[in-house]
Amino acid sequence: MIPEDLTQSQFDTVYNLLSLVIASQLFTAVFLVLVLPRVLPRYRQALVIAAVVCGIAAYHYFRIFDSFKDAFVTDAVGGRGTYTQAEGASFNEGYRYVDWLLTVPLLLVELIAVLALARKVQTSLLWKLVPAATLMILLGYPGEISTSDNVRVLWGVLSTIPFIFILYVLFVELTKSLDRQPAQVRTLISRLRILLLASWLVYPIAYALPLLGISGADAWVLKQGGYSIADIAAKAVYALIIYRIARLKSYADDP
Amino acid sequence: MIPEDLTQSQFDTVYNLLSLVIASQLFTAVFLVLVLPRVLPRYRQALVIAAVVCGIAAYHYFRIFDSFKDAFVTDAVGGRGTYTQAEGASFNEGYRYVDWLLTVPLLLVELIAVLALARKVQTSLLWKLVPAATLMILLGYPGEISTSDNVRVLWGVLSTIPFIFILYVLFVELTKSLDRQPAQVRTLISRLRILLLASWLVYPIAYALPLLGISGADAWVLKQGGYSIADIAAKAVYALIIYRIARLKSYADDP
Amino acid sequence: MIPEDLTQSQFDTVYNLLSLVIASQLFTAVFLVLVLPRVLPRYRQALVIAAVVCGIAAYHYFRIFDSFKDAFVTDAVGGRGTYTQAEGASFNEGYRYVDWLLTVPLLLVELIAVLALARKVQTSLLWKLVPAATLMILLGYPGEISTSDNVRVLWGVLSTIPFIFILYVLFVELTKSLDRQPAQVRTLISRLRILLLASWLVYPIAYALPLLGISGADAWVLKQGGYSIADIAAKAVYALIIYRIARLKSYADDP
Amino acid sequence: MIPEDLTQSQFDTVYNLLSLVIASQLFTAVFLVLVLPRVLPRYRQALVIAAVVCGIAAYHYFRIFDSFKDAFVTDAVGGRGTYTQAEGASFNEGYRYVDWLLTVPLLLVELIAVLALARKVQTSLLWKLVPAATLMILLGYPGEISTSDNVRVLWGVLSTIPFIFILYVLFVELTKSLDRQPAQVRTLISRLRILLLASWLVYPIAYALPLLGISGADAWVLKQGGYSIADIAAKAVYALIIYRIARLKSYADDP
Amino acid sequence: MIPEDLTQSQFDTVYNLLSLVIASQLFTAVFLVLVLPRVLPRYRQALVIAAVVCGIAAYHYFRIFDSFKDAFVTDAVGGRGTYTQAEGASFNEGYRYVDWLLTVPLLLVELIAVLALARKVQTSLLWKLVPAATLMILLGYPGEISTSDNVRVLWGVLSTIPFIFILYVLFVELTKSLDRQPAQVRTLISRLRILLLASWLVYPIAYALPLLGISGADAWVLKQGGYSIADIAAKAVYALIIYRIARLKSYADDP
Numbered sequence A, B, C, D, E: 001m002i003p004e005d006l007t008q009s010q011f012d013t014v015y016n017l018l019s020l021v022i023a024s025q026l027f028t029a030v031f032l033v034l035v036l037p038r039v040l041p042r043y044r045q046a047l048v049i050a051a052v053v054c055g056i057a058a059y060h061y062f063r064i065f066d067s068f069k070d071a072f073v074t075d076a077v078g079g080r081g082t083y084t085q086a087e088g089a090s091f092n093e094g095y096r097y098v099d100w101l102l103t104v105p106l107l108l109v110e111l112i113a114v115l116a117l118a119r120k121v122q123t124s125l126l127w128k129l130v131p132a133a134t135l136m137i138l139l140g141y142p143g144e145i146s147t148s149d150n151v152r153v154l155w156g157v158l159s160t161i162p163f164i165f166i167l168y169v170l171f172v173e174l175t176k177s178l179d180r181q182p183a184q185v186r187t188l189i190s191r192l193r194i195l196l197l198a199s200w201l202v203y204p205i206a207y208a209l210p211l212l213g214i215s216g217a218d219a220w221v222l223k224q225g226g227y228s229i230a231d232i233a234a235k236a237v238y239a240l241i242i243y244r245i246a247r248l249k250s251y252a253d254d255p
């Protein structure tokens, strides 16, 4: 699925987007660490996890960026030519699944942690969300690396089951536990869930693209762009809303 | 627009200026983090953002510096010869727009945050400034990468609309909210706005250069120099004035 | 024992697993440093050691990862071919023993430290566990680098003596000192010991593989995978349980 | 002025001295950050600036070191031969002026800050010292890069005017403000000024060497050595004396 | 004295030992910074210096490691062959003297600082130990780089004079000041001095090896190993004992 050739403008687009993700994730992590003392101790766990998630993403994007630079080369003066796949180097998409395996469960922990629910409710939610998230990623992987459409469909469907379960827990079960949250916080949590839904949907859609016969360099560039924007939304922007919630709740608890 | 050749002295000038920006931004960021405890908690948000902005700029200048070093090469002993564009490597100007997309809105947030205005006023100002800044950068980009003068003019004009709107908000609307600020702070804010105006104007002027037929290696070196100085003024010097304001207000609030 | 060739999929599997370990260890270390203030001072020593252990592991996996990348090369476009051993570069397995020499004793110190036992009991346990752990690693090394099966068996058996002694101290002696721990903590310590047992057993098993005639690229990839998972379990997951214990005990001591 | 050839021993001398400066500046910066809490808040500004100055110097010496390694090469086995200038790489002396532009004014700010004089006196001294220091460096640069002796003399003389002015302010004007300082502090400040004088004089002397016809590889190695020692004295040792003063004054203010 | 060839096993031994020193020094430094708040402020100066010493050593070992990797090369597949000296790269032993010049005086400061003696006694001891340590290293260097046995003997003897003086101060003079220390601390200080004596003796012995006609690859590998173990003992283990002393004294001062 990795294109044979990229035009300079395609190459530059992916190149700049990957660098944008590095900067966004890295400095969101730095920001979160620096503002940690600005929320009450009971909300810091959520912020620490958010910082760790963005840090892990920055690490993976550094690798993806280097992998991309090594994988596509040109001989043209000033780089003004067609970029082709290099000898001996591959663009490693595997980093994404490695990243998701670590960060997707943590994104859910982060959300539950900032709510500071009763310990029992919290434990029960986490025991549903974390295994489901891990399962979702693990089940998707064999489909991703397969070259057969049928295999892709099969594992994709299996992976969608925990995905839907996660959405159910977040949009139905969690709602019941939100009455005690201040009104402003409830609004923010709604927004957060919509952001989560919108950004997470990008991943199964990207997964389905080859099944829909959408391929070629343009589609591939679009997919990389989609991943980049979705990753910024699902981790960095998400973290900033978590911080906003933590600030509001800190103020509500100790005005 | 990237010149075919650079003399050694042109090469060295750009090289040293880019390195100067790295050092300035990186160590302003470090300085701000270290002095964070020296201002009252309510002004720390502004300083954290200022540090993050300078950190993001340092990151991008590390990339721009490496990109420049790879893009221009010579065979001359001791580097004492003409530098020409390398095969297979380009000088990536795209980093600048990626940088602006993240940092220009944050520079405005930083300013509003240090004033610690009433929450309502603050929210209303940010909802004007941040979208306008984002729009300004996004609208400028298609013009920047276009090779047609007409396209450049069109997007340049479109991008200038939010630019003028930002200046209006800063110089007219914001002024109304400054009565409660201590006198010394009002002076500093005036200086800050002049610095902002003077440094920000560099960017549309640099954008217009090719339209004015100003090109060639010398003009390009001048443009890189202009960007470098403007970036130091608009981020590092700006941040130090923000710090100064935060110190004065901390003292005024709790002498 | 290092295979002559790896298929691309074998190469990618090892590559991604090594990177997974880097991210896991590095960010567990970062996490532990950031949550340090969330436990009482008397439990911080344990967390600092846990962070140091994960940091040391991250350092060694950075090296192992680079060593692996240099040691296996291909000429195939897009890396889609067979990877063979490079000229002039070796995959250095030695890093693992260097790592263990430093981290295995520290893992035991970490465990004893979090229990905050009476000083006398603590000292007596450490004087048994730390020398035994050091001895176990030092005795295993000559067997590991030997090409003779007999030598391997001999040193393997010698190294197993302190290994069994460590298990005895942990599962028999330590148990006597656990009455004063809160109930929840006792459960966690049981889990921790099972995790320790399960993950530590991977190492002598991997050591024995060549004796059992299990070799070839597939076995080697499996061994690298086993090491990776065991290292994450024995250091990162282990550290998170230590943190959990420290939180519970902090709460029990000062609710 | 850069020599065509260096013997191995000349190469090694410069190499080791540059690395010595990196280690000295970097770890003085680290030390200052770590001891920050050991002085009263009112002296921390001085220490932060001192740390930033040493950090900036470390950054530039990393660059100078790499530039030196790339600029001189040999084919001899074990590097036991003559090092000659490489093709395509230059030893970039420009880093020094970039460094001075940032750090020389800050060294003076650091000194004034640690005295914690009355705000008015402080402002008046800084408005003299900082512009003079900046001017001194800027005026020296055109002479440094010129190949004409006359031009070198001219700009050298111009640059010496602010240099003498700085010395006047430090040794005459500042003295008047020192009565309120504790006796031990006055002694330290005297020593500090002598250190400053002795180390700063190295730079105009090095500047004058080519005018005195002193050139060749030996003179060049001596100059690099002189710069290295002077940089350690003027920044790292200087910073440690500043720290000493801050400690003494902290104790005097709050025994 | 650097051997022409190394067998793979000799190469690997040195390689792994150098990496072991990096990990030990780097993470001892990290550990010390993290436990800083666990001792009373009056003992933190000692810990900060200990951390800086280990940090400086880690920096130098990173350099020594890279220098070693560049200096010895092989063409053999999988690196399974003889390593010979590379063209154009040397193994730079000079880093060691640069390291000692900075760290050996600091090791003595570290020891005096943790004792928290009366200020007068402390100053008097430091004015003896620090200049003697600096002199010892400076006097040893001309002998180290000389190829003449006589010169080596001469400078070696001269360097031994301050060495013996240091031992005299530590073992005779210092003893008089130890009555006020708690008993446990006195025991630890005795151990510390023995560790110091045992590890420091390695350096003059290594210096004397060529005079004793001990040379060749095996001797060289042994020397590198000796330096590595001695450096870990003299800096990292030493620092951990200093920390232990600081903890005991903190407890004695404020139980």
Ligand SMILES: CC1=C(/C=C/C(C)=C/C=C/C(C)=C/C=O)C(C)(C)CCC1
Binding pocket: A057, A100, A103, A104, A107, A136, A137, A139, A140, A141, A155, A156, A157, A159, A160, A163, A199, A200, A201, A203, A204, A207, A230, A231, A232, A234, A235
């Ligand atoms: C449902 C589904 C998938 C879901 C993936 C998701 C939901 C990934 C989320 C990633 C995030 C949030 C990353 C943040 O940076 C797969 C595995 C593609 C396989 C196909 C079916």
Ligand SMILES: CC1=C(/C=C/C(C)=C/C=C/C(C)=C/C=O)C(C)(C)CCC1
Binding pocket: B100, B103, B104, B107, B136, B137, B139, B140, B141, B155, B156, B157, B159, B160, B163, B199, B200, B201, B203, B204, B207, B230, B231, B232, B234, B235
């Ligand atoms: C009006 C205008 C522009 C404005 C750019 C600005 C105002 C950029 C500011 C950048 C800053 C402040 C960077 C700090 O480092 C563009 C996009 C060039 C396009 C042409 C019209």
Ligand SMILES: CC1=C(/C=C/C(C)=C/C=C/C(C)=C/C=O)C(C)(C)CCC1
Binding pocket: C100, C103, C104, C107, C136, C137, C139, C140, C141, C155, C156, C157, C159, C160, C163, C199, C200, C201, C203, C204, C207, C230, C231, C234, C235
């Ligand atoms: C008994 C035994 C061994 C035990 C090794 C162990 C128990 C290693 C543990 C490593 C850990 C916990 C690493 C964490 O990342 C050896 C040396 C293989 C040699 C054969 C006999």
Ligand SMILES: CC1=C(/C=C/C(C)=C/C=C/C(C)=C/C=O)C(C)(C)CCC1
Binding pocket: D057, D100, D103, D104, D107, D136, D137, D139, D140, D141, D155, D156, D157, D159, D160, D163, D199, D200, D201, D203, D204, D207, D230, D231, D232, D234, D235
């Ligand atoms: C008077 C004079 C000069 C002075 C330079 C000085 C005083 C530099 C100080 C540098 C320091 C303190 C660096 C610290 O690391 C120049 C520019 C060489 C030009 C010739 C005349």
Ligand SMILES: CC1=C(/C=C/C(C)=C/C=C/C(C)=C/C=O)C(C)(C)CCC1
Binding pocket: E057, E100, E103, E104, E107, E136, E137, E139, E140, E141, E155, E156, E157, E159, E160, E163, E199, E200, E201, E203, E204, E207, E230, E231, E232, E234, E235
């Ligand atoms: C007496 C003597 C020497 C002593 C060296 C010493 C004592 C070095 C200590 C180094 C340490 C402690 C390093 C820590 O990492 C020399 C210079 C070899 C020269 C020969 C005579």
Ligand code: NA
Binding pocket: A068, A069, A070, A071, A072, A073, A074
């Ligand atoms: Na490329």
Ligand code: NA
Binding pocket: A057, A096, A099, A100, A231
């Ligand atoms: Na991702």
Ligand code: NA
Binding pocket: B068, B069, B070, B071, B072, B073, B074
């Ligand atoms: Na170049």
Ligand code: NA
Binding pocket: B057, B096, B099, B100, B231
């Ligand atoms: Na910029």
Ligand code: NA
Binding pocket: C068, C069, C070, C071, C072, C073, C074
């Ligand atoms: Na490879």
Ligand code: NA
Binding pocket: C057, C096, C099, C100, C231
């Ligand atoms: Na390991």
Ligand code: NA
Binding pocket: D068, D069, D070, D071, D072, D073, D074
């Ligand atoms: Na070189």
Ligand code: NA
Binding pocket: D057, D096, D099, D100, D231
């Ligand atoms: Na300098």
Ligand code: NA
Binding pocket: E068, E069, E070, E071, E072, E073, E074
């Ligand atoms: Na090598």
Ligand code: NA
Binding pocket: E057, E096, E099, E100, E231
């Ligand atoms: Na050393």
